[in-house]
Amino acid sequence: MLPAKHFYMIRHGQTEANAQRIMAGSMDTPLNETGRAQARSAHDVLKSLSVKPRTIVHSNLSRARDTARILNEVLNAPMHEDAGLAELHAGDWEGEPYDICSPLLQGWEDPPNGETFAAFTQRLKEAKKRTLGSHDGPVLIVSHGGVFRGLGMIYGLEIPGVFKNCHLHEFIPDPANTVFPWEVWFYTALADGIVREKTDVFHIQQRKSA
DSSP states (O other), X not given: OOXXXXXXXEEOOXXXXXXXXXXXXXXXXXXXXXXXXXXXXXXXXXXXXXSOOSEEEEXXXXXXXXXXXXXXXXXXXXEEEOGGXXXXXXXXXXXXXXXXXXXXXXXTOOOTTSOOHHHHHHHHHHHHHHHHHHOSSOEEEEEOHHHHHHHHHHTTBOOOSOOOTTOOEEEEEOTTOSSSSEEEEEEEXXXXXXXXXXXXXXXXXXXXXX
16 A cells, blocks of 8 residues: 555654643644653664664644754754645644543544544555655654554554654564554663664554444
């Protein structure tokens, strides 16, 4: 479905909407100071990579763009913007408490007056094809929590939980896997070093409905 290339992906740093547990969706909510610090804390993770990203592609929302700029302080890589990598347009749920909206989104309910999951998935599929097909070497995609879930949706997978701000994920091609064609690893910066762990979050279960 998508070019099976090696790439990295990271969610933007924290915003005030995140801190207040407000559904942001397509609203352009900027990073707060914690979010900027989170992005800077990922510098050591990026420095530790044996194969570093050669290009950064970020969404058109400022929280992703500004995170990408901070990350690029250590990569000095070309940066590109792709609006197709933006968060789900959550319609009437935007600005509402996350704890009310999240169960509905987790249940695959389309947001009223927003973007359907089918349209969101198709948009992401096209953006991922552009991103992975247009650049040499590993790309770092700086995007949103919903985009992680959307990547699974392209392959008919239900991705549980929430992806943390500024935790780097590495996607390594795995041709033997017929469900999701990458191994996925995530990185955590600790006081005594960088921890790299494999995650099966993209291989847990397939959606029962189309």
